[in-house]
Amino acid sequence: MENLLYYGIAFWQTHRTEDDCELAIRTSNGRVFYCRFDPSQFHRSPSTTKLYFKCLNTLRSEEEEIDGFYVEDARPTISQYLFALYFVCALKATDDTPEPYQLDTQDSGWSTPKTRMNGAFVASLDQWTQSYHPADVEISYDRPQHVSIKDPTRVVVAGPGGSEVTCFFKPFRLTFGPVLARKELRTHEEIVKAKIPPFPETSICRLRGIVRDGNDFYSMLFTWIEKKAVLSKGLAAKSSTLRKQRWANQIGRSVEYLHQRAIVWGDVKAENVLIDRNDDAWVIDFGGSYTPPGWVDAEKAGTVEGDMQGLAKILDLLRS
Incomplete structure (x- = not known):
């Protein structure tokens, strides 16, 4: 070709x-x-x-x-x-x-999106997650017109025994500063250390690693989910009662496991529930930076009470 x-x-x-x-x-x-x-x-x-x-x-x-x-697929690196x-x-x-x-490029104002973090927090990362250099993360594209053009989403890293692990690439945007980045990473550290059981007992999207070069952080890598849809009122309306009950059970059970270990979801809304190609519902996004009005009251955001309020509205949506 x-x-x-x-x-x-x-x-x-x-x-x-x-x-x-x-x-x-x-x-x-x-x-x-x-x-x-x-x-x-x-x-x-x-x-x-x-x-x-x-x-x-x-x-x-x-x-x-x-x-x-x-x-065919093409795979440049994140570094490129x-x-x-x-x-x-x-x-x-x-x-x-x-x-x-x-x-002149010197005063252009353009820069590579990254978050810089220092101190004991950075030093402790290797105790609970894995770090990858940008040159070691390959981007998986399906179309040539997307290669090095579209924002990366699906990437590949080395796994055990020479295997390949597919991950979701979530960059640290320019608006995603060290405070929010540290908060989300702390939550994932709690999830790892709490030894919350994996799927199918819970369906929580897990952190697989961090893309960084020293103290410069570029992205988080998450378990790759073959997404079918994002939970919505429209999706619920055209889904069977049995299927919606399955999703309600999976979401409720996952949040219950989190709360039993004093971990807050923090950004509860239907958009943060992914439905995969096997019709399983996954809880994603623990940044807790913004929840639109109508899901969680502002004064309850980032609390167990706020989680329960948002969860109740998700379950109501699934009963409709």
């Missing part, structure tokens, strides 16, 4: 009140172009301006066009994704003639 070069928008940032935008274009050969667009730089260029606003409105709507082209060669660019236009130009 011909080795084609693919590219796509990996990230974009628009504003509600301003018409400028920024986006990152990644290529399948490991390049990143950070681009800035401001229509005030388009002079006597009505066609360019019209096209720009059409693109801007598409980005604001968060719609994605998918062409349905599938090919995080530390790609990058360029900072901008665009101006005169008389509808686009003029792209390059900016």
